[in-house]
Amino acid sequence: MSPVKTTTILISSVVFAAVVYLLTNFSSSPADHIIQDHCSEPNYFPKSFFSFNNYFPISSSYESNVNSLLTSFVNSASVSSYNNFTVDGNPKDTVHGLYQCRGDPSYGAADCVNCVSQAVRRLRNICAGAPGGWIQLEGCLVKYDNVAFVGVPDKTLVRNSCVFPFRYKPDEVARTNALLRYLVASYGFSYRARRLGEAKAVAQCTEDLSAIDCQDCLIEAILWQKPVCGNSGLGEVYLAKCYVRYSSPGASGYESKKTFGSIFFDKMMTTTRRQFGDEYKSLFYRGQEFIPSATCVTRPVEPPATYQSFKIVY
Known part of the structure; x- marks a missing residue:
C-alpha cells in the first residue's frame, strides 16, 4: 500500500473517531468532563x-x-x-x-x-x-x-465552541434553529430540552435566577451562538449562570479542523496546566470559539452590537 493511501486511511480513521467522540459526548455526557x-x-x-x-x-x-x-x-x-x-x-x-x-x-x-x-x-x-x-x-x-452572588444575574461568557459540517442540510439547520427558539420560548423552566428528528437541544439556568433573568441569560447565550456557530452541527455556549447545548447528527460531514480544535482544546488546557501550573487556569477565561483555522480566540465581553436586539420568530 502506498504511503499516500496509508496516510489518507489514517486521517479518515482519526476524523471518524473524533466525530464519534463528539456525538457520544453530547449523548452521554460524563460528569467528570x-x-x-x-x-x-x-x-x-x-x-x-x-x-x-x-x-x-x-x-x-x-x-x-x-x-x-x-x-x-x-x-x-x-x-x-x-x-x-x-x-x-x-x-x-x-x-x-x-x-x-x-x-x-x-x-x-x-x-x-x-x-x-x-x-x-x-x-x-x-x-x-x-x-x-x-x-x-x-x-x-x-x-x-466572598462576594454575594446568589440571585444576581451574570451573563459572562465562559465558553462558546462548535463544530461545522462540510455540507449542511437546510432542513437540519432549520430544525436546529427551531429547537433554539423553543428553548427560549419555554418561559419559566430552569431546565429545558427538546428533540426534533435527530436534532436535540438542552438549556439550563441556575435556579437562583428569576424566570425573567433566566430568559435573558438564554437569549444572551443564543446571541453568542448565532454569529459564529449559526450553521454548526454541534455546539455549546456556557455563560456564568446558564448554558445552551445542541447537536444535529443528521448534518452531513464534519470538518476535521473544527473537530480536532474542539477535542484538542481540553487537551491543550491540560498540557498547559501540567507544564506551567494552575496559575494559568484562567488563560482562556471569558469564552472561546473555534474558527476555520481551528485557532482558539477570546471573544469580547459583550456580543456584537448587531445582535443586541433578539426577537423570537416562529
Whole structure:
C-alpha cells in the first residue's frame, strides 16, 4: 500500500473517531468532563511593593468556612439537585456558594453526588488560597465566593465552541434553529430540552435566577451562538449562570479542523496546566470559539452590537 493511501486511511480513521467522540459526548455526557474552571485572584497583600515573597494569606477562619461550605454541597447533593448556602462570619470571613446538577430526569441523586464531589475535590486543589472559585463540569456547576452572588444575574461568557459540517442540510439547520427558539420560548423552566428528528437541544439556568433573568441569560447565550456557530452541527455556549447545548447528527460531514480544535482544546488546557501550573487556569477565561483555522480566540465581553436586539420568530 502506498504511503499516500496509508496516510489518507489514517486521517479518515482519526476524523471518524473524533466525530464519534463528539456525538457520544453530547449523548452521554460524563460528569467528570471539565467545561471550564476559574479561581478568583488570591486575596494576598504584599508587605511591601517590592517584596513578592512575603504575603499575608486569607484568614484561616475564611478557609475553614470555605471547607464547611463545600462539605455542605456534597451532603446536600444526595437530596437536592440545587442548593445555595452562606457560611457566616465577620464580613471578611463570610462565604457564599451554590451548586447545581444537570436537570434531565435520567440524572439521578447518585450522579449528582458523584459530580459535586468531584467538583469540590478539584476546587479544593486548584483554588486553595483564593477567595472564590467555580467549576463547570458536564454534570454540575459548583461556585463559591466572598462576594454575594446568589440571585444576581451574570451573563459572562465562559465558553462558546462548535463544530461545522462540510455540507449542511437546510432542513437540519432549520430544525436546529427551531429547537433554539423553543428553548427560549419555554418561559419559566430552569431546565429545558427538546428533540426534533435527530436534532436535540438542552438549556439550563441556575435556579437562583428569576424566570425573567433566566430568559435573558438564554437569549444572551443564543446571541453568542448565532454569529459564529449559526450553521454548526454541534455546539455549546456556557455563560456564568446558564448554558445552551445542541447537536444535529443528521448534518452531513464534519470538518476535521473544527473537530480536532474542539477535542484538542481540553487537551491543550491540560498540557498547559501540567507544564506551567494552575496559575494559568484562567488563560482562556471569558469564552472561546473555534474558527476555520481551528485557532482558539477570546471573544469580547459583550456580543456584537448587531445582535443586541433578539426577537423570537416562529
